[in-house]
Amino acid sequence: MKSIRELYKIGYGPSSSHTIGPTRAAQVFLSENGGAERYRVVLLGSLAYTGKGHGTDEAVKKAFSGRKVEVVFDKTTQPAHPNAMIFTAFYDGKTLTKEIHSVGGGDIRVVGEENGSPDIYAEKNFDEVKKICIKNDITLWQYALEREGRQIYGFLADVWNTMKACIEEGLQASGVLPGGLGVQRRAAELLTKARPTNGNVREDRLVSAYAFAASEQNASGGKVVTAPTCGACGVVPSVLYYFKNKKRCSDEAVYNALLSAGVVGNVIKRNASISGAECGCQAEVGSACAMAAAGLASLKGMSLHETECSAEISLEHHLGLTCDPVGGLVQIPCIERNAFAAMSAINAVNLSSVLAESRKVDLDTIIATMFETGCDLARGYKETSIGGLAKHFDGNKVIC
Numbered sequence: 001m002k003s004i005r006e007l008y009k010i011g012y013g014p015s016s017s018h019t020i021g022p023t024r025a026a027q028v029f030l031s032e033n034g035g036a037e038r039y040r041v042v043l044l045g046s047l048a049y050t051g052k053g054h055g056t057d058e059a060v061k062k063a064f065s066g067r068k069v070e071v072v073f074d075k076t077t078q079p080a081h082p083n084a085m086i087f088t089a090f091y092d093g094k095t096l097t098k099e100i101h102s103v104g105g106g107d108i109r110v111v112g113e114e115n116g117s118p119d120i121y122a123e124k125n126f127d128e129v130k131k132i133c134i135k136n137d138i139t140l141w142q143y144a145l146e147r148e149g150r151q152i153y154g155f156l157a158d159v160w161n162t163m164k165a166c167i168e169e170g171l172q173a174s175g176v177l178p179g180g181l182g183v184q185r186r187a188a189e190l191l192t193k194a195r196p197t198n199g200n201v202r203e204d205r206l207v208s209a210y211a212f213a214a215s216e217q218n219a220s221g222g223k224v225v226t227a228p229t230c231g232a233c234g235v236v237p238s239v240l241y242y243f244k245n246k247k248r249c250s251d252e253a254v255y256n257a258l259l260s261a262g263v264v265g266n267v268i269k270r271n272a273s274i275s276g277a278e279c280g281c282q283a284e285v286g287s288a289c290a291m292a293a294a295g296l297a298s299l300k301g302m303s304l305h306e307t308e309c310s311a312e313i314s315l316e317h318h319l320g321l322t323c324d325p326v327g328g329l330v331q332i333p334c335i336e337r338n339a340f341a342a343m344s345a346i347n348a349v350n351l352s353s354v355l356a357e358s359r360k361v362d363l364d365t366i367i368a369t370m371f372e373t374g375c376d377l378a379r380g381y382k383e384t385s386i387g388g389l390a391k392h393f394d395g396n397k398v399i400c
């Protein structure tokens with residue numbers, strides 16, 4: 001597995017696979033073809049269906065800024081990957097073409113080339129990680145820290161500061177989100193309505209306010225951290241932000257929670273997918289929920305088995321969740337879904353403190369199940385906006 005630096009990426013929303021990935025792809029292509037007369041970028045698969053709403057064309061044009069570029073949405077060609085891009089550079093008398101895939105979480109793969117940084121974790125799944133932890137009597141975050149080295153704390157400080165700023169700016173913002181759906185920002189309202197309450201109602205509203213704040217920032221193209229993606233960027237920060245404030249945890253405790261969450265995200269990324277276009281929303285928000293649960297279990301000092309159980313319950317109960325963003329925008333159902341997953345992560349941790357010792361299903365089994373389920377999902381439910389809520393939602397219907 002790769003470093004968790006490859007999992008948590010600081011970038012601009014609304015979509016890691018549709019804005020961060022294509023931007024990086026354009027930069028890679030330009031680094032080798034900066035001197036062409038003009039360029040064409042063809043967006044295929046999910047990028048063709050929801051690229052407009054996600055702002056893919058704008059992100060690509062921005063990366064090509066100052067150059068002549070045509071961006072084409074092609075829904076007719078069957079791509080080799082759900083998020084494929086064909087870049088062409090036109091020189092005097094010759095052309096140069098490269099196919100690049102946006103594989104989730106802002107990662108890209110250039111077809112026909114060696115890709116990516118070397119693995120720094122020899123372990124390939126959670127069972128192998130668990131064996132190392134048990135053998136050496138260490139926690140999940142201690143295992144990650146050994147592999148990453150103490151310099152990872154500097155990186156995690158940047159990640160956490162960006163997550164915090166995203167929540168705090170989102171709580172201050174008001175108005176309607178861009179894109180034409182007329183979706184109002186609601187984070188501030190949730191925060192206001194949490195204040196006079198107490199107990200579970202207060203906890204649910206506060207965590208939801210934080211998740212809405214981060215997700216609304218993402219929907220408006222703000223600076224976020226992929227955890228593991230932009231669309232799911234509200235889940236991990238909201239849970240950690242709530243508990244850090246409630247329990248007055250140190251920053252270092254939060255960094256360690258991010259390490260535990262990162263191991264879970266990495267195992268899912270290595271063995272299944274974190275891409276909505278590949279495996280539906282179970283791979284994005286479901287994975288984020290599992291990461292948040294592992295992070296919270298770590299923050300609470302829970303055992304390795306309880307941490308695994310928390311992540312397993314979280315992912316298990318997102319199985320089959322489809323990706324059907326209305327209008328191709330990362331707003332409905334995405335924003336509310338982040339809040340729901342954050343509350344689910346807290347519930348999963350509470351359940352695991354009782355159920356961990358008697359559980360039957362391990363995390364690797366659920367990850368394998370999620371991947372197979374995702375592969376079996378019909379194309380309309382994988383970030384194409386041609387099925388599910390994206391098909392049935394009537395924006396003109398007056399509800400209240």
Ligand code: SF4
Nearest residue numbers: 231276281284323334
């Ligand atoms: S439905 Fe889920 S996977 Fe799809 S865009 Fe929204 S958050 Fe991402």
